[in-house]
Amino acid sequence: MSKSTPSPETVLDRQCEQRSEPGFMEAVLESPAHRVMVFHRGQVLMDGTGPAYLDPAGLPGAMVPGTSVVYLGKVAPGQEDRLPVGTDLVLHALPHDAGDLAWVPGGGRFAAYRDVAAEFTGLDVHAFVEALAVANWHATHRHCPRCGTATEADWSGWMRRCPQDGSEHFPRTDPAVIVAIVGADGRILLANNRQWESNRYSTVAGFVEAGESAEQAAVREIAEEVGVHLHSLQYISSQAWPFPRSLMLGYIGHTLDTVAVPDNVEVVGARWFGREELQAAVLSGEASISHRLSIARTLIEHWHGGPIAEPGDLA
Ligand SMILES: [Zn+2]
Structure with missing residues (x-):
């Protein structure tokens, strides 16, 4: 009575091959069409009953120091109720001590997954889970496990490199x-x-x-x-x-x-x-x-x- 599980549809194309190329993230961030999810302390910035996908034009020019910027993926077909196909989605994970968040659009209401996910659709769930996983990793892996030197993010936020010994570190599961x-x-x-x-x-x-x-x-x-x-x-x-x-x-x-x-x-x-x-x-x-x-x-x-x-x- 063994029955196979159907393959999941792609919701966010992570562009795993492209995102580590030099200039990839810069090009995404220069495009006015990309959208931004904001995380703070494991919670997502909300807009109504779903995560906010912010227009970068509405964000302040300077980012909060210590923000982790991560490429989440390109929106696949089937999510048009939330974002147009092909939209590049980027995470801004604010540092724990981000200070005054009065600049955050939409009143700055942040929510935890367990409290809101029951209302979410496919894109909202996928983006939240991916963003939370990678934000947790950036928040807790700021130093090289070999030598303790502060590491620097690269590959569109999917790798941290030690400038001292050159070791590369990746999100853990x-x-x-x-x-x-x-x-x-x-x-x-x-x-x-x-x-x-x-x-x-x-x-x-x-x-x-x-x-x-x-x-x-x-x-x-x-x-x-x-x-x-x-x-x-x-x-x-x-x-x-x-x-x-x-x-x-x-x-x-x-x-x-x-x-x-x-x-x-x-x-x-x-x-x-x-x-x-x-x-x-x-x-x-x-x-x-x-x-x-x-x-x-x-x-x-x-x-x-x-x-x-x-x-x-x-x-
Ligand atoms: Zn090191």
Whole structure:
């Protein structure tokens, strides 16, 4: 019953070959047609219900010192409701101590991904996730890991070089595994995290350690957190999760074990649900599950065989 995942459509063409060429970024910034996303402290400048894509003509001539400027990509067809096809999108990630932001157009309302992304369309989600990931990297990798010298950004914001030893440094991504556990009877085992309300359930996740495969990490994490052994794993899909820099690798994991043993450190409860049982529990409010933008929800609905309705859907 293995079924392949459709290839995602390109939303923002990152121009990976071109952006490292000398003069590329200068040419983009000289064009009045490019648009600017502004980030500050991990939040995006908003315009209505989506990110602001600012006309550079409305920005002050001098940039805030310490701003990271990054080429995000060229808008692909299909996003015309937000920006014209071919528009070059550039990120201005302001430094943490950017001072007075009164110059920021639109009243300077910044928003975090978790608070606004449910309202976003394709381009808004893609641009936000890419911008947040690369902004996080610039904010935390200002010095050379070899010698400590302050590094300088190049390649349109996609590389930082040490002027002392010439070493080149690139944005990092931490792999993590996330697993929907399915038992021999077809039920799913969902976990309640210590930090959540007691009726909230989700899949189990953890980081891949150095020298470990994703599958080894999945088996280890599931054994540690809920005490069941996985005998097989089916890869489903992945999701960039830049909080601050994860790539979530999503699996369905099968177990013959029937008794879950929460570790009582991260996981304080674990419960088996049948398909109809989970849908009924979500509708009644007895259980709440991860939101629809998350890969956890994707995995749960993959197991369920279709979308799971929320109480609000029926209103
Ligand atoms: Zn160095």
